[in-house]
Amino acid sequence: MPKVRDILYYAVHVQELRSIIQWKVWHNPVHERDESTETESAKICFKYLDKTSRSFSAVIKELHPELLLPVCVFYLVLRGLDTIEDDTSISATTKEPLLRNFHENLEVDGWHFDGNRPEEKDRELLVNFRYIITEFKNMKPAYQAIIKDITQKMGNGMADYCLNAEFNEVGVNTVEDYDLYCYYVAGLVGEGLTRMFVESKFANPGLLERPQLHRSMGLFLQKVNIIRDIREDFDDHRKFWPREIWSQYVDSFEDLFKPENREKALNCSSHMILNALDHADDCLFFLAGLREQSVFNFCAIPQSMAIATLDLCFRNYAMFQRNIKITKGEACQLMTASTQNLQVVSEAFRKHLHSIRRKNRPEDPNFLKISIACGKVEQFIESIFPSQKVEEILAKGKAAELQAAISAREKTAPEVGSKKETLVLLGGVLSMMLVITGIMTYIAWLMGARFDVAFEEIKQSWAQLTGGSLFQGLDQVQPTNHPTGHGEL
Template sequence: MGSLGAIVKHPDDIYPLLKLKMAARHAEKQIPTEPHWGFCYLMLHKVSRSFALVIQQLGTDLRNAVCIFYLVLRALDTVEDDTAIATDVKVPILIAFHRHIYDRDWHFACGTKEYKVLMDEFHHVSTAFLELEKNYQEAIEDITKRMGAGMAKFICKEVETVDDYDEYCHYVAGLVGLGLSKLFHASGSEDLASDYLSNSMGLFLQKTNIIRDYLEDINEIPKSRMFWPRQIWSKYVNKLEDLKYEENSTKAVQCLNDMVTNALLHAEDSLKYMSDLRDPSIFRFCAIPQIMAIGTLALCYNNIEVFRGVVKMRRGLTAKVIDRTKTIADVYGAFFDFSCMLKSKVDKNDPNATKTLRRLESIQKTCSNSGLLSKRKSYIMNNERTYSLTLILILIILLPIIFAYLSANRQNI
């Protein structure tokens, strides 16, 4: 559940949060009994709880393929992320990773916490991978091979230009989009989407994560991870790490806004990709992360807190997105609303204000031209100061019941 303060401020979060809690418990009960599949789904819940929830709605065969695809790439990413591994050790592993997934005995000690467990027990993932249908295996192997080679390239290469940035994001996320499109097509549920649109889906998510995770990446020990392109940040500071210092706050926010404006380039491609999907479960699987991305961009834009801590959507709003994203009308509505939120934060004195506004207006025009905005319920742009009396009363009634239930449970233990 969300924090009590957030729930009091947003009482209409209660119902979606309860539904999300129940969905999480239901998903845990669906974990297969076979040890290797049990490990894979438990690990999926540990490394990405929100992804684990959206994946559960997929058909069994596709769900298993996507689960393994995600874990294989998460393991690959763990090798790339571990700055303690020497380059001459890391690069060969990345390049050969697509072969390791066929080896039931392969594992490699790296990463921390749950990621270390994933790497130590990787034989479970390989065992499950070898039980997938051949067309799923081939798609996963192809993307893993291409991604490993791309990651290896950028181990020895810094992100200098915007073209470098797009290329890096292609290797670590655009290829994920291509791989998912291949898996959707292999399942027989969707036509094969174009590589261009599939790539844009991945870039939109990856660039959002890179923007949001600035502080975590720059403070990485023993060595900083730097993904913001020099071509952008050098317009504002001498070194990328200078953005986190308070004396550079104005320049930091301007640089941040430049990065967000760059990410918005992929929004309309993402909308096009989603509008072409036919299968409802695949649609929701794709749409929920994309809405989360534009929502996160709206929160990060013009927000100095990106350089001070963690900026992310509150859990109640995430629950609403998961609960209410059912049709393309919902997606157009969310993109339109978050674009309005972002637009309201644009300072006319910002160096990129004109470019930012132009991109936001283009997104809003695409959403409006769909003719579907009137068919969705807006849940994002509600006045933050307006609370529902009915929901507050429900909260007042529910809390004593919940506390009584918890107290009774403690007494029975």
């Protein structure tokens, strides 16, 4: 049942309500899993998928049948590894070999693990791990090899961190460490998935030649989660924000949460967001290499959620007080956008970049760097979907030149003609008027009009008006004019 608060929220935010309805009504999965053909163990795998993942389960289940089970098993294997790493009740000495050798268990029929503490939430997954092993062994050897390899790398990475006393004491130290940590927990997943996509021919093999791209896919998601979960992690005594960044704003990590350090905390968070934004253009580049719709959706949905979350966190002090997340309405809107094509996803990115830009404040030490980072992503979007094409401009230029040439030619010829016409017409009218004036004067003269008297009278009154001076000159002209006309008549 929806909560009263939600009802009130969506009563005001109708646009978001519309997005939810739109998604629920109109979204058709590209592929749907066909339960009738599934084995018992596959069904159990999907059951655990639903149990363990909140966000990934839905997108995984819409994947192309070729990748459906491999990705599902990949996810569950890594989740199993995670469950061992997370369990603080297991001593480091027991944990280390478990993590380092976890990949070998995938070959052992019936392997399971019940050493987790009872409250560990995915404990049951490891207790019943044999079903996952069964499905692992059912899939193509190529996928098996990828999953095994990534599991081994990740297990080793986790083991290193679990032995690293400094990490456990003070958290992540440098920005480089931060990147490495994110690489182990997320970048490796990106690598494994990309190899599976390429193996299935659903992605451009070029994606493997640019490891930077799939690394960024993972790092972007992980960094956004680390930024958003700052409060939750702090309450759990975990510090993922690198010291190299927060120490520029506060002396101790705890100070970030003190109300008097509000501005410092916000500036620190924009530094973290700036660091994450650096991966955004790589993520779009990566998405451009995907060739199958369900794979595209699978990758694009989390990425657009991530940029929206970054936007939500940017200069939002609430993130230091409580757990914040994007609303369901926004999520549905993003999912609709992310299940179409790269251009729509890019527009969603652009929208959030502009929203970040609007919230950016000049007093923030990273103000201009953030502006530049947003600009960089926008410039990249323009490079893949140009809103201005040089070919069109050149063509337009040529067309304009041609047009100009044609109209110039048309102009010169007919304009001369029309000028002549106007002159002829004007001449005709004038001569007609002259003829008529002549005829009328002639008739008046025939009827006895005394022009000489009239002229004399006009001359006199004019002389009276002007005092005679002006007329002197006219006097010499007038007689030559009128009398000649008269004389001829």
